Amino acid sequence: MSNFTTLPNNPSLSGCARLIRDVCFSKAGGGLYLDLLLPWGAEQEGNNQLYPAVVFLQGSGWTFPDRDYELPQLARLAQRGFVVATITHRNYHDGYPMPAFLADAKTAIRFLKHQAAAYHIDKERISFWGTSSGGNTSLLVALTQDNPEYHTDEYAEENDQVCCSVACFPPTDLLTLLYQRKGEEDNIVALEKAVGDVSDEAARALLEAMSPLRLSAAGQQAGVPILLAHGDADELVPYEQSALMFEQLQANGEEVSLVKVTDAPHEGDFWSQEMYRLIFDFLEQHT
Template sequence: MEIKEITANPNLTGQVRLIENVTYAAVDGEALKLSLLVPWLQRYRVRELKQRPLLVFVQGSSWQRPTLGEEIPQLVRYVHQGMVVATIQHRNSIEGHPFPAFLEDVKTAIRFLRAHAAKYAIDPDRVVLWGTSSGGNAALLTGLTGNDKRYRTAAYPEESDAVNAVIACFAPTDVEDVFKYSGQVPGSDLLQYCLFGKDQKKWPNLKKEMSPLYQIKAGQAYPPFLLFHGDADRVVPYHQMEDMAHALADAGVDVTAVRVKGADHETNFWSPAVYDLAADFIQGQVHPSKTEK
């Protein structure tokens, strides 16, 4: 019998640790959770880790409670590329949490992660926010309203909720238009009542406030944006991405828009090209170290 030998891995290179169900806040007795993907060395010798840029991911959920693990298998690649990755939940709009609850929660999670940067080897000055569908709507709004007092809870008051860059995939940018486009979808009327309340006279203003397209202010500094959208999307019309991209560009904002030919909402949208373009964008904005440790 031959006994083979291999070399040990003292720095745990290439190993990724999943830290599940971290409570980042409690609102009205409800625990709000996030999960983290970090280098495995974080568990044993976190002080040896260089601070890494943070990628915060918000899964689409029709503004209900996101599934934390939906994209974790795909997000692991960004830990190998030098990031710490967090995927976050927010309150459920149809359980009595109207707009702007989901936006407040995303911002609170960002401040929590900055407050615990040393624990997770995060560089608090390099934060990228990525959202899909309703999560993309939240990501765009967060990018456009950094440290806006309207959406700031009391949690972690010393921390910023502004981000360095935003990625949004098939995101609603004009909420009124989305509800008209998908008006035949079961539950869309209920969702509007849950998001905007019973007084329909208030809906137009609330829908504009929740629409990133109408939140771009001339002369204000914004982070760079990377937008993706499928041109066969049957939930959020493709033109919304182009409208958003033009509006950002007209305001002097750094924006890149990507049309995914033949892609519907979620489903066949995803491909290696999407993840590679996102990685290139992140690399260009926050320059994560490619050194595994």
């Protein structure tokens, strides 16, 4: 059997994406880099379209995120018409304790706004998505928008506001998580070391400041839609961390949704086509 098929051309290159590697977005720590995924047609001559952007941060226990971990899935977002930046931040093992990770995430947002024309980004339509410690960062970004305490000198003319936040299996109450994990050295080492060499009182204050649940309980408003997703079999970051965050955000009148993934651990088979579809649809709806 033989077949002959005719297809139309695709002058706008819709449904296609390209990758730009190793874009330096900060001089902090000797240089921080992101990888950028763009709709392939964005850089065509004469294309004046602006695209929504997503900043993605892979969980790492506040160490050094793997920018490649979700790259195949993130490419699908670029194919749907998003500019996607998968970022990193400074590592507490290298002497950069909390809140360096949060300052770096905000610098990445301001960098994208500073370079919006070059990358065809709509500065008013930037969202943040993170997993695990990256999910914690995503919630903190939403709850501390334009807080000068986390504002560095880089791209200081830009703001770090985002239009929505996605947090997958995020630690939301670091103090409770630390106390729950006492005696489980592998699970608490990140929290105990990430605060740096400070007094117990200062460490507690820092963990409270890096706990989205406690910020929300104190009345801090995000003011943007938030999507939480968590597996109910997560042994590293208990599902309760997202469930309580959901309840607190609801009590504050925030626009929030929670997805519970049954029998799902931390990462692994938490992920499914249905989960990605929910996240992608949420990002499209709110950017």
